Amino acid sequence: MMGRDLAARIAGGSDAALCFPLTPLQSSRIRSITRPLVECLVNYYRSRDAFDDFRHRRRRAS
Amino acid sequence: MRTRLFPLPFPPEDPSPIPAYFETFAPPAPVTEKLEGDRHADVVIVGGGYTGLSTALHLAERGIHSVVLEARDIGWGESSRAFGQVVPYLKHSPEHLARQLGHEVAERLVDATGRGPDLVFGLIEKYGIECSVVRNGLIFGAHSPAGLKTLHARTRFWQARGAPVDMLDASRTEALTGTRYYHAASLDRRGGTINPLAYVRGLARSAIERGATVCARTPAMRLMRAAGGWRVEALGASVVSPVVVLATNAYTNGEFWPGLGETLIPMRAYQLVSRPLDEPARARILRGGQPLTDTRRLFSGVRRHADGRIHVSADGPVFDMSAEAHVNKVNRRLAMLFPGLGPLEWEYRWTGWVGMTYDLNAHLHELARQ
Structure with missing residues (x-):
């Protein structure tokens, strides 16, 4: 999709026709702590998935 | 800029090879050119993955000549290492996108994404790309009550738009997948599977046949303004063009365009492919041929290839440059889904x-105007 969009824009298409809107280049204010933040978030997701599996097994057993 | 305290990885330095398993079934990479001297092009594209090569192909269809510079081999990055599903969804729901982007923009994006598989399968058909294509739908299992609610809402949303998406009850889900784990699932017939390496090579071949110049193993080193637009230097040669497209995604070299790398978070993904299943297991597991994912938050993909191998997306260390998938976790999950399958031997592994991105959306930036 992005390749088709880019080609159309380069060929003179309007910004309004793009599926992906043009967005400004912005660095994130949390860039310097991205690594620990994402690691925490992934661990949180892992624990939520594990908890869902546990509840699933318990529902099945009952 | 790479931070010192918590440095993020730098994927361009990762030497891990293109997946040998996909290589087995992919046509050879097309012959590419060596960049020599000082050339001119209508467009220079940095990055020979899906986005860069699709751009080159669509430009070639319009009679616009492009030069594609790929630092390694065609599809070196995630384009050749993906799970291989062609999906009509984005990370966020349509409602979330409408809140983020506004109704009109979100509507255009969601509509185009819903027709995304038509675009991919259309290119495959139009250009005769041999990439083990199977288009018989995607199955999403509901792994929890909340997941079931999400699936119902998504199914209703797409059904209202006339898309071929249906809910499956537990017995129908079991009939297609061989697992009793899910109370319900959805079947989206728009999607399917491909060999991602074969597809990206097919894009390259098609673009070359229609006049694009593709240069593999040609790392772009510098980008600077020049008479006539921009000059991209690579391996002692250069290309001048009024337009430059940077399509390097996770493998972006942050020093090539200041600030661009800082918009991305490179995260490691893992894939495992087993030895072929025996005939009874093949007849039972994923017999409908659709790939199975579910509503959990991380790594749920399972597909069965035509040669009877199970292929899973796996969890593992997120940022390590040299890391192994959590294989025990994969084995536990498969035992939960398919009791009696027994431990699988993982013959192929890659990352x-x-x-x-920080908002989990794909972004298109206009970095500068001429």
């Missing part, structure tokens, strides 16, 4: 880098 790659996915370019996440």
Whole structure:
């Protein structure tokens, strides 16, 4: 999709026709702590998935 | 800029090879050119993955000549290492996108994404790309009550738009997948599977046949303004063009365009492919041929290839440059889904880098005007 969009824009298409809107280049204010933040978030997701599996097994057993 | 305290990985330095398993079934990479001297092009594209090569192909269809510079081999990055599903969804729901982007923009994006598989399968058909294509739908299992609610809402949303998406009850889900784990699932017939390496090579071949110049193993080193637009230097040669497209995603070299790398979070993804299943297991597991994912938050993909191998997306260390998938976790999950399957021997393993963004949306930036 992005390749088709880019080609159309380069060929003179309007910004309004793009599926992906043009967005400004912005660095994130949390860039310097991205690594620990994402690691925490992934661990949180892992624990939520594990908890869902546990509840699933318990529902099945009952 | 790479931070010192918590440095993020730098994927361009990752030497891990293109997946040998996909290589087995992919046509050879097309012959590419060596960049020599000082050339001119209508467009220079940095990055020979899906986005760069699709851009080159669509430009060639319009009679616009492009030069594609790929630092390694065609599809070196995530384009050749993906799970291989063609999906009509984005990370966020349509409602979330409408809140983020506004109704009109979100509507255009969601509509185009819903027709995304038509675009991919259309290109495959139009250009005769041999990439083990199977288009018989995607199955999403509901792994929890909340997941079931999400699936119902998504199914209703697409059904209202006339898309071929249906809910499956537990017995129908079991009939297609061989697992009793899910109370319900959805079947989206728009999607399917491909060999991602074969597809990206097919894009390259098609673009070359229609006049694009593709240069593999040609790392772009510098980008600077020049008479006539921009000059991209690579391996002692250069290309001048009024337009430059940077399509390197997770493998972006942050020094090539200041600030661009800082919009991306490179995260490692893992894939495992087993030895072929025996005949009874093949007849039972994923017999409908659709790939199975579910509503959990991380790594749920399972597909069965035509040669009877199970292929899973796996969890593992997120940022390590040299890391192994959590294989025990994969085995536990498969035992939960398919009791009696027994431990699988994982014959192929590979990793790659996915370019996440801070809002989990894909972004298109206009970095400068001439």
